[in-house]
Amino acid sequence: xxxxxxxLIMIGxxxxxxxxxxxxxxxxxxxxxxxxxxxxxxxxxxxxFMGILQPFSDGIKLFTKExxxxxxxxxxxxxxxxxxxxxxxxxxxxxxxxxxxxVSFNLGILFFLSCTxxxxxxxxxxxxSSNSNYALLGGLRAVAQTIxxxxxxxxxxxxxxxxxxxxxxxxxSLYQSMIWFIFLMFPLGLCWMSSSLAETNRTPFDFAxxxxxxxSGFNVEYSSGGxxxxxxxxxxxxxxxxxxxTLIYLGGxxxxxxxxxxxxxxxxxxxxxxxxLPRYRYDKLMYLSWKSYLPVSLNFLLFFLGFKVFxx
Amino acid sequence: MEAAVARKxxxxxxxxxxxxxxxxxxxxxxxxxxxMFAGYFGITAFAMYLYSLNYKQIVKDEIEMRSxxxxxxxxxLAERDRAYLKQLRKNxxxxxxxxxxxxxxxxGTYYGEKIYKLLPPDSFVDPIFHEYYAHSRSWEWxxxxxxxxxx
Numbered sequence: 001x002x003x004x005x006x007x008l009i010m011i012g013x014x015x016x017x018x019x020x021x022x023x024x025x026x027x028x029x030x031x032x033x034x035x036x037x038x039x040x041x042x043x044x045x046x047x048x049f050m051g052i053l054q055p056f057s058d059g060i061k062l063f064t065k066e067x068x069x070x071x072x073x074x075x076x077x078x079x080x081x082x083x084x085x086x087x088x089x090x091x092x093x094x095x096x097x098x099x100x101x102x103v104s105f106n107l108g109i110l111f112f113l114s115c116t117x118x119x120x121x122x123x124x125x126x127x128x129s130s131n132s133n134y135a136l137l138g139g140l141r142a143v144a145q146t147i148x149x150x151x152x153x154x155x156x157x158x159x160x161x162x163x164x165x166x167x168x169x170x171x172x173s174l175y176q177s178m179i180w181f182i183f184l185m186f187p188l189g190l191c192w193m194s195s196s197l198a199e200t201n202r203t204p205f206d207f208a209x210x211x212x213x214x215x216s217g218f219n220v221e222y223s224s225g226g227x228x229x230x231x232x233x234x235x236x237x238x239x240x241x242x243x244x245x246t247l248i249y250l251g252g253x254x255x256x257x258x259x260x261x262x263x264x265x266x267x268x269x270x271x272x273x274x275x276x277l278p279r280y281r282y283d284k285l286m287y288l289s290w291k292s293y294l295p296v297s298l299n300f301l302l303f304f305l306g307f308k309v310f311x312x
Numbered sequence: 313m314e315a316a317v318a319r320k321x322x323x324x325x326x327x328x329x330x331x332x333x334x335x336x337x338x339x340x341x342x343x344x345x346x347x348m349f350a351g352y353f354g355i356t357a358f359a360m361y362l363y364s365l366n367y368k369q370i371v372k373d374e375i376e377m378r379s380x381x382x383x384x385x386x387x388x389l390a391e392r393d394r395a396y397l398k399q400l401r402k403n404x405x406x407x408x409x410x411x412x413x414x415x416x417x418x419x420g421t422y423y424g425e426k427i428y429k430l431l432p433p434d435s436f437v438d439p440i441f442h443e444y445y446a447h448s449r450s451w452e453w454x455x456x457x458x459x460x461x462x463x
Contacts, residue, residue: 002455163363174370179362183355311364 012102013094020093024235025055031271038275065224070131073221077129082222082229085122088115089233092240097170097253108169109161112244113154116199119237120146123208126230127218138217141282142201142208148286149198152293156192159185159297159304160248173252182249188300189249191293193269196241198285200234203274207282242266400439406447 029044029051036043044051069078092115095108105111120143127139160181164171172181182189198205201217209217219230246252246262253259280288343351404419411417418424428437441460445453 002458175363175366178366179359184359184363186352186356307360311367 009102012098016093016096016102017090020090020236020239021232023239024232025059027235027239027267028058028231029055030268031274034268034271035275038272059228062224062228067224067226068221070221073131074129077125078221079226081122081126081129082226082233085119085126085233086229088119088122089236089240091115093236095169095240096243097173097247099170099255104170105168107167109157109167113150113157116153116237117150119233120150122233123218126222126226130218130221132221134215135218135220138208138220142218145198145201145205145207145285148289149195149293152191152289152297153195153199155294155297155301156188156195157248159188159301162301162304162308165308169247170253172247173254176252177254180249180251185249185300185304188297189245191296192249193245195289195293196245197270197273198289200238200241200270202238202270204277204280205285206279207285238270239263239267242270399444403439403444403447410447 032054033043033051044054047054047057069075092112094103095105095112096102098104123146124139124143127135127137127142130136160172161167163181163184164175175181194204197203201208206217209219219227222230243263245266246259250262250266251259408419411419416423421427426433428435431437441457445456448456
């Protein structure tokens with residue numbers, strides 16, 4: 001019976017991974033469709049029924065391509081950093097709130113923070129080990145941006161942690177049963193949203209792959225499998241960020257379908273932002289992080305600390 | 313050649329084109345700045361009120377849970393002790409059943425020789441793990457050992 005529990009957890013994790021991968025696949029399809037309709041065209045609509053099988057076709061195409069590697073690259077680092085980033089992104093998903101048959105983290109928020117900070121290394125290593133100027137510069141930009149925004153992300157998160165006084169992600173639903181935190185800390189919610197856009201290197205802040213200056217950012221040299229892994233890692237982190245937003249600000253997890261509807265709404269927001277906003281400027285991005293979000297989140301932290309002390 | 317058909321020249325409509333609307337059309341401002349600030353403060357204050365209600369409810373629930381645990385704890389302890397003693401009796405009976413054909417064997421001793429020589433005769437000593445599970449099935453023993461090692 002004890003061994004059986006472990007088997008159950010393993011099966012649960014396997015199902016989780018499959019679910020995440022399929023979710024990521026259809027997130028890419030959603031992105032292509034929504035971008036298409038934003039630009040008044042139709043997006044993929046041929047493969048399978050109305051383009052339903054497009055992501056799988058893309059995946060098969062990418063995996064059957066030849067994987068190249070640059071002659072003077074640092075091969076081991078070059079080969080394994082996408083793998084590592086993919087593993088990290090799947091590991092974060094262990095945090096998905098669930099009441100049975102999965103891992104129940106008491107320190108889930110800390111786990112999330114450490115996994116995202118480890119994810120920076122993979123970007124840096126894959127940019128560096130490709131032995132290409134564009135990849136190196138893209139990697140450096142991505143790392144600087146991600147690290148800066150992690151600081152503000154953690155500080156924004158601190159206010160919510162103070163409100164629930166716990167590191168367990170399940171506690172968010174308990175404390176939001178009367179009012180969502182988005183109403184309690186609206187500016188912080190907006191800060192969190194844009195910080196997570198920057199954290200995942202998404203469009204208004206996608207300086208890691210500014211096509212006009214860098215060809216494609218840190219992943220220029222990656223072709224079939226490595227590129228797929230980088231891509232999957234990126235999109236699964238987008239999904240996870242929208243999950244966190246739903247969890248922290250939109251009422252948490254209460255075992256209902258609305259949680260997943262809210263999650264897909266937020267991931268649609270990510271896509272919408274990509275279709276709407278032009279790219280920002282790099283120095284402005286850095287100033288936005290260090291000169292706006294950091295003071296704002298610190299002040300809000302003080303405010304909510306005072307509020308919590310007042311309540312006790 | 314026949315007379316040329318009256319050609320229609322592509323001309324502006326009579327009276328000229330309408331003026332081109334080049335003036336900027338700003339987005340409609342639904343709320344003024346003051347209204348937005350007031351709305352923000354109002355919503356936040358109301359949310360803080362609701363949060364405080366929620367927080368008080370959670371604290372009450374925690375207190376209730378803690379009190380219930382404290383109330384039930386002695387009974388749980390007693391139940392555990394009772395189950396333990398019952399198992400000790402079962403062990404004794406199992407040992408007697410097992411060793412009934414061995415001449416000179418007394419239950420709880422080694423052929424009548426006390427295990428703890430310095431202890432007074434009727435004192436109780438907690439059995440060690442292996443002794444406690446000596447008569448259980450090996451698989452159950454293994455599972456308990458696994459749990460014990462990992463707890």
